[in-house]
Amino acid sequence: MPIQLYKFHTKQSVWQRFLRCALILPLSLAWTPTALALHRIDPDVCETLPTISEFHQQALTQFELQTQGLALWRDPAQLDALLSQLIAVADDGLDPLDYHFEELAHARAHLATWGQLGRCDIKLATDAYLLALSDLHYGRARMQGTDAVWQAPQFTRPPQPAQLVTIALQGLSDLPLAFNEARPQLPRYLNLRTAYRIARDNLPSQWPEVPPGPTLEESDLSDRVMALRARLEAERYIAMPVTASPAQATDAASPSAASVAAAQRFDPQLTAAVEAFQQRHGLEVDGKVGKGTLAALNVTPAERLEQIKANLERLRWLAQDMGRDANRNLLLVDIAGARLELYEKGQLSWTGRAQVGRPTRETPELKSMITHVTVNPTWNIPRSIFLKDALPSIMRDPLYLSKRNIRVYNSTGDELDPLVVDWQNPKNLSLKQDPGPGNALGEVVIRFSNPFAVYLHDTPSSGLFNTSQRFYSSGCVRVEGAMELTRKLFASGSAEQVAQFEAAKASGLSRNVHLPKGVYVVLAYWTAEANQAGEISFRPDVYHSDGSLLAMLDN
Known part of the structure; x- marks a missing residue:
């Protein structure tokens, strides 16, 4: 119908x-x-x-x-x-x-x-x-x-x-x-509902398509630039041309070579429009039209509307979890947006950036309870990371492990000399990284029950937080400001409990410290959200989840 x-x-x-x-x-x-x-x-x-x-x-x-x-x-x-x-x-x-x-x-x-x-x-x-x-x-x-x-x-x-x-x-x-x-009365849901209604009631049949080709950037001269300009005008990233007078319309029917060249040139105004589009769609903001930006530009209006619909369903699920227990704090991990939000008694009290799983090693959606943290953690390197990431590097560089304070153990727990290990046959070997500044888990790990062996943790790879699409990990969630977040989790405890945590951290030894009170944690995935005015922003569906959810809704 x-x-x-x-x-x-x-x-x-x-x-x-x-x-x-x-x-x-x-x-x-x-x-x-x-x-x-x-x-x-x-x-x-x-x-x-x-x-x-x-x-x-x-x-x-x-x-x-x-x-x-x-x-x-x-x-x-x-x-x-x-x-x-x-x-x-x-x-x-x-x-x-x-x-x-x-x-x-x-x-x-x-x-x-x-x-x-x-x-x-x-x-x-x-x-x-x-x-x-x-x-x-x-x-x-x-x-x-x-x-x-x-x-x-x-x-x-x-x-x-x-x-x-x-x-x-x-x-x-x-x-x-x-x-x-x-x-749901969750503001995030109500905002997206408003955005959906506005988008549906003003749905154009199509937006101008930008033809495929090499990356476009400022100073380029191309017919594709004209198509790009028309596409961005259609969503008002660039002001629409003023309606021409009859005389101007006659001139436009036979434009001069100079006006054609101007329309074909990628100018600073177009760069700013591309950057605004990228910002709104969760893309790397560089003002260039590469593969990812081109794909986002050529999504149809109907497809965008369906994307909003899928995320309304996701937020109906999320609303149940957000309102579960107003007296217990909740940490929300926004996987697609690679960020975190801490809610204390229903109010947002802290936000931070995250690095999450790459498409081949997705961060799973789950709901659990944070029970304790590990300060000065050792890292028991997962088997998959050992075989896929570490082993090829070890084969190339015999000193790879010693440079990173990583120890090798056999199946009975005995430490081995990495220089005499037969790396062609790593079947019964395991790797463990010592605590310290270079440890991949940083200063603290935030732990919760789950069958995927994932957790939240600090990281020495802080430079990656400055990128807009932070899909770098092997499934765990790297947290910018992890120690600040951890102290927030302990803030509800007594002075003695806080002192125990600080003493454990200062010891330099790897220790588990239980939270004063468990904190709900929800790892959720959504690819569209809106502000109070109904202005919507999108994220790339990096895990390709929207399509399967829409199929369920349409069934």
Whole structure:
């Protein structure tokens, strides 16, 4: 069904909107008089409802038990309110057609003739109500069993049908209130929802395409520069040309060689526009149009809209975690943005830059609890890094290990001389790096339970934090200002606990120190976000996750 189905003018009455929808139903969905009669009187017709999840079935059963005797959906105003709210979920990137919208709009349009809704219509309305609330509150793909994010025991609290039923019951007299109660109130979500609505309602059919070719940069002269200029004008990174007078239009029809050359030249104004585009799309800000920038320029408007929709779903998941326990601090690792945010009692208290896993060694999405830190850590080098990274370097340089204070051990834990080891057969060998300034883990490791052997840590590779796309690690999260963050994690402790931490650090020895109180940690991935004005920014989908999520949503 085309998107204009949902782009109703706000001045239209609710009745006009529904009547319009009912009248434009495709012929394949038109109901014959016999079908309409059966629809109203035969409860078996309701068995054609699609197969639903166990969670939704439980919620539906509980809701129907607690509303027995109520005249649900028989008041036209209540049905109008439901249909109006189903239209509104389009602003959340959800499809009203997934909530029996066509059938209910058709029933509402014929209500005056029928006198009252049939049993199946009432069941459809109830099903639509609960399903829409569930998808808003918990996430549509998540409720289909596609939330594959690993969770520690503290997070394995499944959605409760009773919670959804409570929202639904309390909102029966005020459906907008029920939908707003179910809808995440996380500012990050509400901002992106606004951006999605603005983008959808102003969606151009296409943007000018920039042809492929070598990197474009300032002072270049090319027809491709003209295409680049048109592309950036389309999104107002460059001011659109003022409408020409008739005389100017005549001159433009036969432009001079000088004007053509000016349009083809990559000038400082165009460089500034490219830099603004790169900044907004999470790209390296160098003012040059290389492979990555060209790919971002040639993403279509429809693809960008779908990207926003995917991230609204991700933020529905995230909202549940952000609001889990207002009395416990939470550290949020933004994987795609390579940054961290610490929330204390729900308020942002610290931010920092991170380096995360490269595409071939992704940082996993997970939810866990930070329990302790290791100061002055030794680094037990993972087998994969040993074989893929260290071993080739050892083969080239016999002193590679000694230069980095890395020791070699056999399977029984005995230290070996690296100069006499048979590196052609490293099967039973392991590597460990001593604490110190050159240690790859820096001064501190922040630890939490997970099956991926990942953690947050300090790093001596501080220069890499100055790049915009910080996908360098083998899966762990390198933290700029890791010691500052660690002290924030200990700030809630007693003076004695803080002193114990500082003493352990000063000892120079590798020691584990437990936090005064566990801190939730969420490693999450999203590729679009917006500010309060609805101005959106994107990140490259480095892990190629958007497509699979959109497929789940469209299923």
